[in-house]
Amino acid sequence: MTEAVLEIKDVNLAFKGKRTVLDVLSNRPSRDVHALNGVSLDLRRGETLGVVGESGCGKSTLARCIVRLYEPNDGEILFQGKDVFEASERKDRSYNRRVQMMFQDPYSSLNPRMTTRQILSEALKVHDMCKEVDIPEKMSGLMDLVQLPEDALDKYPHEFSGGQRQRIGIARALAVEPEVLIADELVSALDVSVQAQIVNLLLDLQERLQLTILFVAHDLRLVRHVSNRVAVIYLGRIVEIGDSETLFANPSHPYSQALLSAAPSLDPDDKGKKIHLEGELPSPLDIPPGCPFHVRCRHKTPKCTTELPRLRPLDGRGSVACHHAEEIENV
């Protein structure tokens, strides 16, 4: 449980903005979107690490960096000790096989012109998973694994519901026997009862196949349910990371506190003790100096406006990036 499969070290990624001729002439710097600003975390073998945050905070960018869809400007991602962006590693496609991604939108992540059989056999062939003759057997095994009937193999994606499509997406990822799954908002587009089915499937598969999962989602109840550890991201930085139960029961960073209290509870009498976050996420084009959260924080002091807090471990809790984590009372 403790061995790190993936180590992400100080990853930075900025998407370059366009510079017009006028900008160049007037020597204005290009407007870059700072999506990730020094994210470090390890993914330990067999665990589920939840990643939460508001839209635009860099959760999906992080997921895409991990599967090499984006290359970070700075920092490294180590898989079993090797930098996955090194030239020799880039040629080796086994990393792509061992770390698989599942996407958010069940409607656009499957090719509408391919049957399930073609989708799955493509994955099997690209990575040379088995002999041509063994493919049918392998595929029926996969269908079994994700609990779809075998006749689903000859259907096209439009013939399935959203939940069934996500199962196909899971089957496609599992076809190549990965060790790590990156689930980017896997169930966000689904209804609650279907959500529950997919989450159950994922938990069950994780146990059976000993998978390590990075679970990116904005639904906090869901993240709490599936994760062992949770990382809260704000403007491309991890502001708090720690054991899921401790973090949810007792969040330390003012942002985590506000985020958790904003999730609507099912209890109609559980009103009133909400922490209200004023304003919205600042633009990642122009990240505030000091602690990026200070513009919305209730506890800010002059120090917060100038000095960037580092992620530091707290006794009995996880790691928190806040100057005043000790003094802030949990509400």
Add this chain to the structure above:
Amino acid sequence: MTLKSVHSPILQVEDLCTTFGSGIATIPAVRDVSFSVNKGEILGLVGESGSGKSVTLRSLLGLSRRYGETTGSVYWKGDNLVVRSEADMRRIRGGEIAMIFQEPMTSLNPLLTVGMQIDETLKAHTAMNASERKARAVEMLDLVGIPAARSRLGEYPHQFSGGMRQRVMIAIALAARPQLLLADEPTTALDVTIQAQILDLILSLAKDFDMGVVLVTHDLGVVAQTCDQVAVMYAGRIVEQGAVRQVLRAPQHPYTVGLMRSVPENVPPRTPLYSIPGTPPSLLSLPEGCAFSARCPQKTVLCEQSRPHLTNETGERAVACFSRVETQGDAVA
């Protein structure tokens, strides 16, 4: 019409049905939906996708007339809107009854400034002159919490973020001081922190202006936090209806119970979540009996043969089920 109760409802819907298509393939999208909304009260309509909640909302304003047929009655101040002409409806839409839509990204006109879009509503529904309208527009933007309202009137929708656009939508909807607001998933596209802000805004505006609200959502948490009354829809019909506290504390329809149990709240982490087996039936081939019977853990022979009606035994709560769930609260918690 029905008897006048103590709080006479401003909106009374009776046996609303909307059918799409014609000939052999007709889709019964909404069937026999009845509810009422009082002043200052928020009614939540919940259900999964395809359960008919949005179509119900659109049918109230006659927006589904173009594609389908609506029958039944929608009494608005004693007047049946279902039979009113399109010209009459235009006066009511946006004036007395306003609507906000799910996607703040696509429901504003990208070519018009925000100020012009608020002005449009006011021009159509009030007798204000230009300077009064401008003052009202500023006041509305202020009210919905948009900073520097005066200077932002001249901005275009793309200059606003998602949460701000939804606020603009609300400002447009409320500009003509409607007595009823229809909100179709107003916060589904937004983050939780922004969702909390928008819901609080709707809640406080409803109380301040004594405005009725029908809120369509799929999130039971949103219902718990904002609504007074709730109606749960399944396959085009209301299956359970009552005060929020009662319905969520002790749901009686097996579908409501299933929905509540699928929410991962108060469940030990990493344990299997409850999920309702099967999938909703196709509206093209609804079973003869209860539409939920195929997925219901408590179905009887009766359920497959005839359809339960929404019965109101206790006066407070209506449930359409032959074998309603009696375990109170515990099953959920």
